[in-house]
Amino acid sequence: MPVTRTQAVLNGERLALTRTLSQVENNTPEGNQILEELFPHTGNAHLIGVTGAPGTGKSTLVNQLAFDYRHPPEGTKPPTVAIVAIDPSSPFSGGALLGDRVRMQDLAGDPGVFVRSMASRGSLGGLASTTAGLVQVFDAAGFDIILIETVGAGQAEVEIASLAHTTIVVEAPGLGDEIQTFKAGILEIADILVVNKADKPGADNALRALRNMLSLTQPEKNVVMHHGKMMSTEEAPAGDAEPDQEWVPPVLPTTATTGDGVAELIEQIAAHQQHLKTSGGWILREQARLKNEVGNLLQEALHQRWNSSIPPADYEKVLDQVVSRQISPRRAVDKLIKGAGL
């Protein structure tokens, strides 16, 4: 009896893995079927999101993390590592391809590493659920560490960060960085903050600015919602507060090009995992992550159902009425939903 594709993925066979990843990315029925069979085997990997503005050296840092994971101290078994690199806003596939090529040089030939890049222009919800699918394939295939790399510092990254257990926000010294982090609001999602390119001028300033900013926002994190009322953690009854509230995000310098600081980063990632597991935060994040995925898939499914239920000509007709300002966009939506008999 031949080994099924699902079994081959579970066995970690690279060819089966590659094919399955493509099918999940293209959202084929076969891909969905395999995902279905793989799902009960997921939940073992540590999912690590790495995000930050372009130009911070994030890709190099992700490479170096993978390399260091694969070369632990003598006598330790190295974890297997998958990298999912997402560039949600790039209409040029060049970015992702180039990324792959650079990575090849460092990590090529290591069977314990697998790199997958996505340069998609799909909707954000669609992108997030495709990424969730790819991560599940790697998880089921037995990869211990899954690094999810996203470019940018906007809403996309905040959404994609919700795919991870541990989120690393990468900064670099230079023009307006402190403002960047603040404005982008990604401090709130960071479990670990990294100032990469720490050998460049201004790195100390960036480290200091981030630490100051954290100390300013920290008090807010001690305020919890209790029966819809804001109160400090001191006032709130025990057991009511979010379990992982006591984690204070460390701020670490790294120089990805030389590898300086990457070992310490790996230590802090492990410490964060440990913290999540002992505090109960791990389960909470699993729940939030899967709830988010169901929400994304649901939106897609509802939209698809609707799409297939209305003739394109009717849709165009209603749009024409909007463009000629006979009816408003909101009225158009009412008409379209009623027209589809939903």
Place this chain on the structure above:
Amino acid sequence: MPVTRTQAVLNGERLALTRTLSQVENNTPEGNQILEELFPHTGNAHLIGVTGAPGTGKSTLVNQLAFDYRHPPEGTKPPTVAIVAIDPSSPFSGGALLGDRVRMQDLAGDPGVFVRSMASRGSLGGLASTTAGLVQVFDAAGFDIILIETVGAGQAEVEIASLAHTTIVVEAPGLGDEIQTFKAGILEIADILVVNKADKPGADNALRALRNMLSLTQPEKNVVMHHGKMMSTEEAPAGDAEPDQEWVPPVLPTTATTGDGVAELIEQIAAHQQHLKTSGGWILREQARLKNEVGNLLQEALHQRWNSSIPPADYEKVLDQVVSRQISPRRAVDKLIKGAGL
């Protein structure tokens, strides 16, 4: 007979305008009703999107644009200007509030200027349709120029750029800027490129890099789809190509803090509007913009309908099954949609 709120907005009364903007932002039934009544009066304003990475001085540039619009050469009637500033990723309202305060100093007391900031964390689709609503209110109220400012350089900005007739992408000299633009892929959406902070070192390099990059991507823009086949514009039959394909985005230096270059930017904005109007591109963008808005509203409406049709307890139960890995996220969506009887 008292003047209705809608009529008061159409008359440009500031108090009515402020209240309506709040109701549109909060998506109240009254807000939707007024939008409905205002919609036939829209379509006159020039909608100008201003986007780019944080730290490029975008807000200052937008202020200066408004100021210059309001102080044209002697003998010219100044257009009225509305500013809609969106920071989709900021969980801190501070950013937007600060922005307002800075603006006040320059533009306060000028009845021909109206500034509205939004620091929302809503979903991207929701944010885009709220923004579209605010823009419609200003448009109906008779503002000639509507500046839509977005922070960041990701998918959010690409989506929000689709709200404008003319999209300005702002860069600044400094760390990895050339790469930033390329990676973020926003070159493709730019009608005008600006290197702000042109008095800073590296500005010439940034200008050169952007011009080079444009000359590299330009040939691609001359390839059009013809009956599903890619062909160059020379091969394609006349009248078949996208009408605004010949617009080559100018690359301009500005120093927003001193106002240098802003007059030239205003000239180019006017030139782009002229180009759109003569080439037919204006209508195409109107269609794309409204189609996009209908799509966003539709997704929200479908999701809301579904949300109100299923008891929360049932939703939680299905989610629990996913978290315990009894069923996959995709199976959960099937169950939820069937359960709601949709």
